[in-house]
Amino acid sequence: MTINLLTNLSFYIPEMIAIVTMCSLLFMETAYANNERRRTFVYVTGFIGMLLCLFSLYKNLGIDSQGIFANAVVIDSFSTMMKMTMVIGTLGTFYISHKSIDIYDELKSEYLIMAVGVLVGGMLLASSNNMLTLYLGVETLSILSYVMTSLKRRDHLSSEAGIKYALYGGVTAGIMLFGMSHLYGLFGSIQFPDIIAGIKALEGFNIAVILSLLMFFVGIGYKIACFPFHMWSPDVYQGSPVPVTAFFSIVPKIAGIAVVARVTYSFFGTENMTTQVWNSMIAVIAALTMTVGNLSALNQKSVKRMLAFSSIGHVGLILIGVLTFGGKGMSSILFYTLIYTFMTLVAFFVTTMIVNRTGSDDAIYFRGLAKTHPILGVSMLIALFSLAGLPPFGGFIAKFNIISSAVGQGLYTLSVIAAINSVISLVYYLKLARTMVFDDADGEAKIESYSLASRVYVIGMVIPIIFLGLFWNNIYHLYSSAKIYLN
């Protein structure tokens, strides 16, 4: 047993690196005086830790799918790839937090600690194979998220958002736990394989199973902010500091999607009543999430809020991939999340720059950005067009993959809804784009924090968006070779 655990640990290196990084950051935070020099140190440590984590995840890609720690955690290439995207997202927000005035200087290292903590929770969530680890992941993710939301503590919106988030989170986690306990009662096990076997054996319409599964979904649905559990998200996104908003729209979402995908695919592999109920529920939720998210985004003045609603729309689209997971869905989810990460990072970085200058993220402050700051403006344009799904940018390929997986499974209604939603989303993206390009700037206000490194960062984030829009064969090939562990 001891030896077994040790060998198991060798597959768990990425998570351990993340945990060690978090702990050493915590140590540095307390041990050194709070000054500029320490902050640099903290950032460098965090950066190196995340790079190591990314590298060890990459190493993990090669190993066979298996369950570790008494089958409580699975290591398979699907979860490893999702984790890699999460780590890239975390790394990306590091720089944004470094630049943002939304996070007070003395709290910057705390942001890093908590971001890595959320990442650990997300990684656990993405590879959980029983109810307990799943719940543990959700809670690790959530509790730190509540704190991160209120990081801008002198701002009442931020505090309000934190409370709102915590209340919502508490209620949904409770409902989820309730559902889980029912599932345990029904199937006599918290292990996914046992539950899968139980669901497979079901015949006809079992109201108890369906109800407890629905309650279980509430918790995850809240994390990925899908309709009807999305109400918290605009307020939290608007109240949080910009880097936190960027972080929230990437890491917890990807982790949640990984869980929904794993559960949907593994629990409901057989054709029976329960599967039909679950799948049609996901389909309806996907359609409503897209539509509600995009329609709500139409009239937003705050760019953060607009991006929050748009990310709800994107989750709806990704849920189509969840539904077609057996076909091309898995690779399209992986591709979508990767591209979505880059697009979101660019969009939020530019928003951070605007917030730094004006103190507000209102769309009017984006006026004339393409003229005053061509690199920022063009990057934002590319991010917006990519989010809308226009070629030759990666967002188009992502959308194309999702729609093609849907059409491949005969989900024509959903693909038409997705198509119409693209048009709706284009309306508000274009609105911001025209503000940036067609309107004149108010004065020659330069962004002071816009340094050479910022240029390098934003260009570095835009390059993958364009590159993956043109030459996506290799990465798609890698993604379509991903495996998911079912046992």
Next chain:
Amino acid sequence: MSGLLNWILWTPVIGILAILLIPSKNKMAIRYTALATTAVTFVWTILLYCNFDTSVAGMQPDFLVKVPWIGDFNIFYSLGVDGISMPMTILTGLLFFICILSSWTVEKNVKAYFALLLMLQSTVFGVFFALDFFLFYVYWEVMLLPMFFLIGIWGGENREYAAVKFFLYTFFGSIIMLIGIIALYYSAENPVDAFNILAHQGGKFTDKTVMLFGSEWAFNKLFFWAMFLGFAIKVPVFPFHTWLPHAHVQAPTAVSVILAGVLLKMGTYGFLRIAFPIFPAAAVEYSTIIAVLGVISVLYGAFCAMAQSDVKKLVAYSSVSHMGFVMMGMAAMTTQGMNGAVLQMFNHGTSTAMMFLMIGVIYERSHHRWIVRPDGSKGYGGLAKHMPTYTTIFIIGMFASLGLPGLSGFISEALIFLGIYERFTTITVIAVMGLLIGAAYLLWMYKRMFFGEPSEEVLSYSDMNYREIAYMLPLCVAVIVFGVYPSPILNIMRASVGKLVELMAQFQ
């Protein structure tokens, strides 16, 4: 020679890179670079024309390009040209060259303007050459970006609304088309040809898709309309035309020329290359609807044009009317009708380009486009007395667009009527009324603008300068030469159009 299509496609891109390297203060250098680029591109298209084998009905074997792009999806970078895309290629080469010359007076952000125009040219060529659905779609969509900025930055007073409307309309149509493309992808018999436009032609679908939809006909029907929507918005056919007047009126002159001259043809080209040959059964079944929509476009566009007091809007509506003739010619599915449709695509490209350019010339002098101002007074008047050169060239363009025998518009319209008469007699009779109304609104406009005594304002306008005459001349020549002797164009399209007509005849 085999790389000629690549050269045509990528020369504008090289031009963009060169322009980006020139400092934006050096406006003349940017203009000359753009001019040189389009000149070289035009020479390539002429070279392509000279090496065109008119006996080949399919794609010209010498010019085929096929390189794997995305292996996992069987997406190829595959280009080709045949008798239907060849006239469009020459038209694109010529019009962009002329547009660069006509944009000499643009002073606002010159660098971005010419770079975007060249980008537009490359994407338009891409649409006409692409033989791979994915590539086609990418070019079809990328084209929206330069258009959006060209209208939105350099356009008229209400430019932002027009740019957004244009973008959204086209995007809506094309994303529905995308679903059709993906459905076709899954219907391919041989996975390697999943995105191959030519391999799908012939209206045969595999059993797999038939199983999914119940019958081959159901599949045909559904996705013919998906494609129809994408292309019809672009043409634009009657109920989908509302974006056009806005886009045309607000766009700067050169962009209006490109929009009317080339971009609208992408819609009808889409019908000829994709919607008709891939879903022939549905196309034949619904040809009546297409013809009816065509004739409504003809009449509705003409009536709308008659009511306009803005001369640019008048010409914009006349485009709706003239593209209606193309739709009718295609719906006829006869040799004359189809030939007429393709020829009309070319001829409308030259004649409407002339009209828009001439409006641009007068706009630069007067800074308004009112035939009759909103307060009821005359906008122009007496131009004929004061500006003889302008009047002469304007008359040529106007009569070409009106369909006067001896000028290009007549031949194509006559062919279309010949072709459609056997199939849809009533529609033909109604559509001929469109010609009459067309003559009416153009002549009425002419009377109001050119006759009478010139006002003092008109007297202050200078006649056309040499640059303006220079870029109008090739179009004048084209309009007159192809009006008398259309064979150079008809010859290259004959074999390809014949093949398409044969295919359609199998399903009648």
